[in-house]
Amino acid sequence: MRAQDADGIDSLWITAGAQQWVDDGGFNQVISTRYRLIIPSGTQPGTHIPMSLVARDAAGFAAQRDTYVVAVP
Known part of the structure; x- marks a missing residue:
């Protein structure tokens, strides 16, 4: 993860x-x-695992991005 402000x-x-x-x-x-x-064990390959990324800067402004990762064997 990389955040810049x-x-x-x-x-x-x-x-x-x-x-x-x-x-x-x-x-x-x-x-x-x-x-x-x-x-987790038992997770089927190809399962989408949701991710949420939130960064807040020194001025108090926050940005959020939602995405997912895919489980692979």
Whole structure:
């Protein structure tokens, strides 16, 4: 995940399936992180797992993007 804002990134929230991550941006203009998503056993290949990405800048403006990842064997 990469978020960039001229005002500086305050926080980043990621939700994927039942897992959640929160990162403090430290008011840096760019934050780049990686996450490992554990797919529950028994999940069928091709299943769409919903993801929500929210970033808030230092001025309090928040942007949200919704997408999904696809389970593979």
